[in-house]
């Protein structure tokens with residue numbers, strides 16, 4: 001199966017902005033194993049700005065655009081260095097693709113991007129994507145990696161998109177404050193009732209939150225790609241998802 005896995009900043013980094021080494025090592029090991037089992041994997045990784053903040057020793061995430069873009073430029077190098085090192089241990093070759101909204105809106109550029117991705121997969125490489133934060137401005141920004149991951153999944157006709165976040169999935173109420181909050185295991189349609197739950201399942205460090213995850217689910221359901229929101233704190237969740245075990249929230253139109 002062709003699978004897109006999106007890794008959020010909160011999965012990669014401690015709240016301090018520094019790398020969560022244990023988590024990332026285990027994530028790269030599990031993803032390498034899944035790739036060894038014969039699946040095609042594309043990663044969409046956040047964390048460039050977060051890593052840049054840590055590496056530059058800034059006290060907090062900057063608010064102005066040039067500083068955010070500078071942090072992303074530093075952090076993106078750090079991210080790819082880590083991925084190259086860890087996936088290299090399992091003999092997987094990583095490739096970096098940085099794209100903007102323009103690259104998906106313009107037909108020629110979009111096709112070039114799809115061709116490159118497909119060729120990388122044919123060559124057995126592991127493509128790792130992020131938005132090109134250093135040049136993305138208001139007009140061409142995709143804005144969040146949940147949407148980017150769904151656009152990628154649609155573009156390469158992936159069978160599954162997995163969004164790894166700091167929450168178990170979509171809840172009926174805020175699980176931090178409401179003991180009766182229930183995790184929804186399966187959603188087949190994004191309607192008003194589901195959208196109204198976006199505000200209650202709050203995520204912490206990342207850019208998107210549940211609103212962008214539901215937007216990603218809409219894109220996926222439209223093109224027949226299943227999508228799962230799962231907690232990235234346990235990378236072994238990825239095995240369970242592929243084994244069809246109930247992990248997180250699955251968005252699918254397929255019958256059980």
Ligand code: GLU
Pocket residue numbers: 008009045046047048049050072130131133143144145146206207208
């Ligand atoms: N592109 C941003 C980064 O790498 C993250 C965007 C997101 O978290 O959705 O820092």
